[in-house]
Amino acid sequence: MHALKRRRAIDKEKNCMIIPVRCFTCGKLIGDRWEEFARRIRTGENASDILDSLGIKRYCCRRMILSNVEIIDEILRFYEEAEKRREARNLY
Numbered sequence: 550m551h552a553l554k555r556r557r558a559i560d561k562e563k564n565c566m567i568i569p570v571r572c573f574t575c576g577k578l579i580g581d582r583w584e585e586f587a588r589r590i591r592t593g594e595n596a597s598d599i600l601d602s603l604g605i606k607r608y609c610c611r612r613m614i615l616s617n618v619e620i621i622d623e624i625l626r627f628y629e630e631a632e633k634r635r636e637a638r639n640l641y
């Protein structure tokens with residue numbers, strides 16, 4: 550429980566989502582480009598231009614970033630609920 554809360558706090562602080570570190574297909578390092586991509590997308594910049602300027606040329610790598618969905622907070626909620634139920638069961 551504490552570990553999960555700490556993890557969640559860290560993720561929010563750094564605005565860090567969980568994106569794969571490397572491209573599944575070619576193995577190029579892409580995890581370090583995510584934060585800049587996400588930041589520039591929020592400013593309304595064109596996704597294709599951002600990927601070009603980040604040096605992500607192959608379409609296997611581009612799909613890694615374009616198709617990433619930030620769902621870690623949704624998943625953690627299920628773990629926290631399961632932990633609460635486990636604790637409640639231990640009281641009886």
Ligand SMILES: [Zn+2]
Pocket residue numbers: 572573574575576577607608609610611
């Ligand atoms: Zn690739």
